Amino acid sequence: MSILVFGSTGQVATELKSLLPEAQFLSRAEADLSDPEACAAAITAAKPEAVINAAAYTAVDKAESEEDLAEAINGAAPAAMAQACAGLGIPFVHISTDYVFDGQGETPFKPTDMTAPLGAYGRSKLKGEQGIALAGGAYAVLRTSWVFSAHGNNFVKTMLRLSETRDKLTVVADQIGGPTSARAIAKACVRIASQLAEDPSKAGIYHFSGAPDTSWAGFAREIFAQAGRATAVEDIPTTAFPTPAKRPANSRMDCATTFDAFGISRPDWKADLAEVLHALRGVDAASAN
Ligand SMILES: NC(=O)C1=CN([C@@H]2O[C@H](COP(=O)(O)OP(=O)(O)OC[C@H]3O[C@@H](n4cnc5c(N)ncnc54)[C@H](OP(=O)(O)O)[C@@H]3O)[C@@H](O)[C@H]2O)C=CC1
Numbered sequence: 001m002s003i004l005v006f007g008s009t010g011q012v013a014t015e016l017k018s019l020l021p022e023a024q025f026l027s028r029a030e031a032d033l034s035d036p037e038a039c040a041a042a043i044t045a046a047k048p049e050a051v052i053n054a055a056a057y058t059a060v061d062k063a064e065s066e067e068d069l070a071e072a073i074n075g076a077a078p079a080a081m082a083q084a085c086a087g088l089g090i091p092f093v094h095i096s097t098d099y100v101f102d103g104q105g106e107t108p109f110k111p112t113d114m115t116a117p118l119g120a121y122g123r124s125k126l127k128g129e130q131g132i133a134l135a136g137g138a139y140a141v142l143r144t145s146w147v148f149s150a151h152g153n154n155f156v157k158t159m160l161r162l163s164e165t166r167d168k169l170t171v172v173a174d175q176i177g178g179p180t181s182a183r184a185i186a187k188a189c190v191r192i193a194s195q196l197a198e199d200p201s202k203a204g205i206y207h208f209s210g211a212p213d214t215s216w217a218g219f220a221r222e223i224f225a226q227a228g229r230a231t232a233v234e235d236i237p238t239t240a241f242p243t244p245a246k247r248p249a250n251s252r253m254d255c256a257t258t259f260d261a262f263g264i265s266r267p268d269w270k271a272d273l274a275e276v277l278h279a280l281r282g283v284d285a286a287s288a289n
Pocket residue numbers: 007008009010011012013027028029031032033034053054055056057058073095096097098125144145146147148152153182
């Protein structure tokens with residue numbers, strides 16, 4: 001199946017490159033998502049058999065002061081891509097986020113639960129979801145959370161960097177969710193694209209997050225335990241870590257329909273973390289030479 005991917009340098013795009021070396025990847029220079037029509041035109045010109053969008057505006061705090069740009073990239077561009085895909089009759093796979101929810105309660109959110117984003121990033125991602133559904137094609141919106149990998153910016157790399165100079169870190173313990181490896185997301189996107197091509201009636205919104213759910217503090221502790229770092233983690237409430245964007249307290253996601261429709265289970269994030277730390281040790285060793 002010939003697949004066109006938007007994004008080339010991000011966490012998920014990098015993993016897609018290693019899974020799908022033969023696919024076509026569009027960098028920002030080749031398709032800038034701040035120009036939605038150009039993205040639609042790139043699809044029509046390439047005539048692929050499926051499209052995966054792995055590009056997005058992901059700077060959660062910065063989005064608070066750049067909402068128009070975040071909305072063009074996360075809202076208008078995916079909608080235009082979905083329309084182009086619907087026009088060609090091909091599947092469109094897109095990634096969205098737990099930040100479309102308000103994080104109330106302790107029950108895992110289902111794909112059909114009410115959305116109510118707390119910040120600009122979440123609002124922009126929700127606009128994308130809505131535009132994609134309206135396009136009426138064979139789409140899948142895969143909502144995921146807390147993405148980590150050996151590449152790009154993520155919580156694992158931030159924690160490892162901070163631990164170089166600190167023997168104690170304070171980390172929020174009252175935001176709960178599922179850390180998810182970019183590799184697991186990339187694999188899920190590829191499986192979903194091929195199954196959607198076979199059966200477009202599977203179109204819809206799906207949840208996919210790593211198990212078991214934990215807090216950011218719990219995630220940090222596991223990172224240091226596996227990495228053999230002595231850095232201590234002190235639990236703090238969200239109120240003790242002020243940020244421009246508000247984040248959901250409850251990011252738990254019910255992933256049952258993803259298994260029912262596609263046979264894809266929640267990935268084990270601790271096992272995936274071990275692989276990422278192994279890859280990062282390889283990078284360290286190479287840079288020491
Ligand atoms: N990171 C996370 O924790 C989570 C991410 N998601 C979603 O998963 C998806 C993948 O995220 P992830 O891999 O972490 O993203 P990254 O932040 O690692 O990468 C974002 C990618 O988008 C590209 N990009 C940004 N702006 C533009 C633009 N204007 N035109 C073209 N490309 C652009 C970047 O390119 P460049 O290198 O040129 O900047 C980069 O390749 C996104 O949809 C995101 O919303 C969902 C939940 C959690």
